[in-house]
Amino acid sequence: MATNTLSTENKFTWGGGKSxxxxxxxxxxxxxxxxxxxFTFSSLLIAYGFIRYSFQSPIHNEIVKPLxxxxxxxxxxxxxAGLFLQDHWPSPxxxxxxxxxxxxxxxxxxxxxxxxxxLIFSSVTMVLAVEAGHRMxxxxxxxxxxxxxxxxxAFLGCQAWEWTTFIGExxxxxxxxxxxxxxxxxxxxxxxxxxxxxxxGVVLNVIIYLNVLNNTYEKRGHYEMVEKVGLYWHxxxxxxxxxxxxxxxx
Amino acid sequence: MEHTEHLEHTETPKDMKSQIWKxxxxxxxxxxxxxxxxxxxxxxxxxxxxxxxxxxxxxKAYYIVGIFMHMKFERKSLMYMIxxxxxxxxxxxxxxxxxxxxxxxxxxxx
Numbered sequence: 271m272a273t274n275t276l277s278t279e280n281k282f283t284w285g286g287g288k289s290x291x292x293x294x295x296x297x298x299x300x301x302x303x304x305x306x307x308x309f310t311f312s313s314l315l316i317a318y319g320f321i322r323y324s325f326q327s328p329i330h331n332e333i334v335k336p337l338x339x340x341x342x343x344x345x346x347x348x349x350x351a352g353l354f355l356q357d358h359w360p361s362p363x364x365x366x367x368x369x370x371x372x373x374x375x376x377x378x379x380x381x382x383x384x385x386x387x388x389l390i391f392s393s394v395t396m397v398l399a400v401e402a403g404h405r406m407x408x409x410x411x412x413x414x415x416x417x418x419x420x421x422x423x424a425f426l427g428c429q430a431w432e433w434t435t436f437i438g439e440x441x442x443x444x445x446x447x448x449x450x451x452x453x454x455x456x457x458x459x460x461x462x463x464x465x466x467x468x469x470x471g472v473v474l475n476v477i478i479y480l481n482v483l484n485n486t487y488e489k490r491g492h493y494e495m496v497e498k499v500g501l502y503w504h505x506x507x508x509x510x511x512x513x514x515x516x517x518x519x520x
Numbered sequence: 521m522e523h524t525e526h527l528e529h530t531e532t533p534k535d536m537k538s539q540i541w542k543x544x545x546x547x548x549x550x551x552x553x554x555x556x557x558x559x560x561x562x563x564x565x566x567x568x569x570x571x572x573x574x575x576x577x578x579x580k581a582y583y584i585v586g587i588f589m590h591m592k593f594e595r596k597s598l599m600y601m602i603x604x605x606x607x608x609x610x611x612x613x614x615x616x617x618x619x620x621x622x623x624x625x626x627x628x629x630x
Contacts, residue, residue, distance in 0.1 A: 291598040312609045323620030327565035394544045504588045515577040
């Protein structure tokens with residue numbers, strides 16, 4: 271019996287006892303999960319692209335220059351100036367122009383760029399944790415995991431602030447002072463869905479971090495769990511790259 | 521029967537750390553390019569503009585998936601399994617943007 275298994279193993283890639291993709295089962299399944307999750311996000315972004323282009327393109331803003339003063343009734347002013355209309359998609363630079371602790375200044379897309387950099391940076395610390403895991407350097411893994419958690423939490427905080435500002439201006443799932451209703455609805459659904467992924471990623475990272483501190487992976491002999499959660503975390507970053515491209519640039 | 525999975529070692533470059541930081545700066549630079557292009561092309565509403573941003577997004581995706589997610593160093597079969605479906609998805613994104621534009625034409629025609 272034993273020799274039989276052995277001979278199959280040698281002859282056929284798919285005969286069992288071997289990983290044809292040369293990755294462990296868990297990692298392969300993580301890849302397949304990420305592929306299906308990518309389809310979910312793609313459907314949202316495809317819907318966004320379709321709805322965005324079935325409206326008329328934003329009207330070019332020549333009134334407000336970067337760093338210009340922004341009044342409290344900025345949205346009303348823009349409505350009167352004819353830049354926020356119901357049949358025109360609003361220009362993202364006029365909608366997302368707030369920055370925490372800086373009041374009354376037009377800072378187009380500054381905050382969302384900062385969020386992008388925070389997420390890319392937390393992706394880097396994650397991959398550094400994975401790299402340290404290959405060397406079995408426990409302290410380094412722990413350090414980089416903690417930095418990744420901080421990055422993720424900072425991103426979530428930024429998103430909460432952005433939502434608060436957006437809602438504060440009167441945007442709802444079914445209502446939007448900036449223009450077409452679907453603009454606000456898609457914003458909440460797309461960024462909300464992504465934020466939910468970031469949140470679950472942070473929870474997973476915290477679990478891994480605690481396991482690292484408890485020597486779980488030291489005892490197991492490898493840090494592959496860090497790699498698997500790392501894959502998920504990079505995926506979240508990857509999705510943000512496209513959310514950023516679609517929602518704020520296109 | 522004791523079964524220990526013996527995985528063939530997929531090669532990781534020795535200078536992984538420097539590769540990671542290099543990738544970070546590339547992603548950083550592309551994001552800056554994205555933002556600058558957005559402001560340069562602000563008054564432009566052609567379809568070409570979308571392709572520019574989508575291609576830039578795909579380039580960033582290449583670096584994230586390739587280096588950060590280690591896909592570049594995995595087996596080719598795994599890479600094709602994940603990447604090929606996504607190629608068709610990007611194609612669908614492009615199609616639906618074009619289709620949305622036509623829907624817009626019909627909707628706002630006076």
